[in-house]
Amino acid sequence: MPRPIQATIHTESLRRNLARMRQAAPDVKVWGVVKANAYGHGIERVWEGLRGADGFALLDLNEAERVRALGWRGPILLLEGVFEARDLELCSRLNLWHAVHCDEQIDMLAMHKTHQPHRVFLKMNSGMNRLGFAPQRFRAAWTRLDALPQVDEISLMTHFSDADGDRGIAHQVEVFEDITRDLPGERTLSNSAASLRFGTQAPVRADWIRPGIAVYGSAPDFPQHDIAHWGLEPTMTLATRIIAVQHLVPGDTVGYGSSFTADAPLRIGVIACGYADGYPRHCTTGTPVLVEGVRTRLIGRVSMDMVTVDLTPVPNAGFGSEVTLWGRASNGAVISVDEPAQAAGTVGYELMCALAQRVPVLVD
Numbered sequence: 573m574p575r576p577i578q579a580t581i582h583t584e585s586l587r588r589n590l591a592r593m594r595q596a597a598p599d600v601k602v603w604g605v606v607k608a609n610a611y612g613h614g615i616e617r618v619w620e621g622l623r624g625a626d627g628f629a630l631l632d633l634n635e636a637e638r639v640r641a642l643g644w645r646g647p648i649l650l651l652e653g654v655f656e657a658r659d660l661e662l663c664s665r666l667n668l669w670h671a672v673h674c675d676e677q678i679d680m681l682a683m684h685k686t687h688q689p690h691r692v693f694l695k696m697n698s699g700m701n702r703l704g705f706a707p708q709r710f711r712a713a714w715t716r717l718d719a720l721p722q723v724d725e726i727s728l729m730t731h732f733s734d735a736d737g738d739r740g741i742a743h744q745v746e747v748f749e750d751i752t753r754d755l756p757g758e759r760t761l762s763n764s765a766a767s768l769r770f771g772t773q774a775p776v777r778a779d780w781i782r783p784g785i786a787v788y789g790s791a792p793d794f795p796q797h798d799i800a801h802w803g804l805e806p807t808m809t810l811a812t813r814i815i816a817v818q819h820l821v822p823g824d825t826v827g828y829g830s831s832f833t834a835d836a837p838l839r840i841g842v843i844a845c846g847y848a849d850g851y852p853r854h855c856t857t858g859t860p861v862l863v864e865g866v867r868t869r870l871i872g873r874v875s876m877d878m879v880t881v882d883l884t885p886v887p888n889a890g891f892g893s894e895v896t897l898w899g900r901a902s903n904g905a906v907i908s909v910d911e912p913a914q915a916a917g918t919v920g921y922e923l924m925c926a927l928a929q930r931v932p933v934l935v936d
């Protein structure tokens with residue numbers, strides 16, 4: 573029998589989360605963001621759940637090839653554009669739309685030989701200071717692109733730095749609007765957080781939204797709001813089983829570094845999941861987990877292949893009992909990936925993307 577750990581991808585939940593994002597920004601087209609191998613889920617594994625999107629946004633040419641191999645003939649957008657000139661050949665061949673965020677990418681396009689002009693998304697740096705043309709240089713870039721025979725339609729995009737936080741998006745929306753007001757072309761501004769929080773507000777609505785994390789069932793602004801608040805469902809479950817039980821007496825310690833000491837008799841379960849499976853070592857005593865769908869806590873340090881859990885709230889649990897690290901338990905109980913992520917001082921994105929290669933993945 574293989575080690576009992578397993579991840580499950582929930583097709584229906586992907587479908588419902590996508591529908592939820594459509595509802596957040598009515599009458600707007602939706603890019604299914606499938607970069608980073610669909611946030612660790614696997615592009616091929618989310619395909620059935622997300623094929624209802626209007627297009628797919630990603631970074632790697634290799635991922636674009638995989639989406640085309642699945643039979644998708646609709647829009648694919650390279651969110652960072654091309655990295656070198658010959659990437660444009662693949663864009664021509666696979667009909668990929670690509671972001672243009674710097675002069676070097678315009679230079680490459682100007683040299684590119686193609687029969688079919690490309691659809692491009694000109695990106696403005698409206699304050700994030702990662703990719704994009706500064707506002708005062710944006711129109712010059714647009715004019716340069718517009719003059720190229722290699723370019724077909726020019727769409728406009730920007731990305732928010734604080735859509736999930738107190739600062740919000742108004743300052744960036746204002747900059748973007750100010751510069752692009754009289755330019756033609758489709759627009760895309762919002763990620764998950766901006767779509768959920770501001771999706772129905774006029775200037776943000778645009779033509780396309782680009783939700784990633786919400787589609788994968790994690791709340792972009794956790795802990796301020798959780799997935800239940802936003803009407804989202806987990807799309808990835810990481811589950812395992814108890815492989816041993818220990819009975820502690822007061823003074824007994826648990827695991828490496830003896831970081832936990834029992835102050836009363838305590839039954840604990842040893843589970844087949846460790847940091848080599850992608851469960852963060854930064855999760856310490858108290859991190860929530862489900863045993864047989866009942867909420868309890870982690871105890872002691874996460875080691876490479878194992879960690880222990882408190883069995884006090886589940887006296888009937890024992891060898892072979894189901895343990896859910898994140899996602900949905902067999903009894904329907906839910907523990908969002910946001911909870912262990914917060915305990916580890918990080919975000920749900922990182923945990924899902926870091927699911928280890930050795931964990932078998934099932935699609936349901």
Ligand SMILES: *Cc1c(COP(=O)(O)O)cnc(C)c1O
Binds near residue numbers: 731784792
């Ligand atoms: C990753 C990414 C998104 C999706 O962001 P989420 O926070 O996961 O919704 C949108 N736009 C760009 C440019 C991205 O890189």
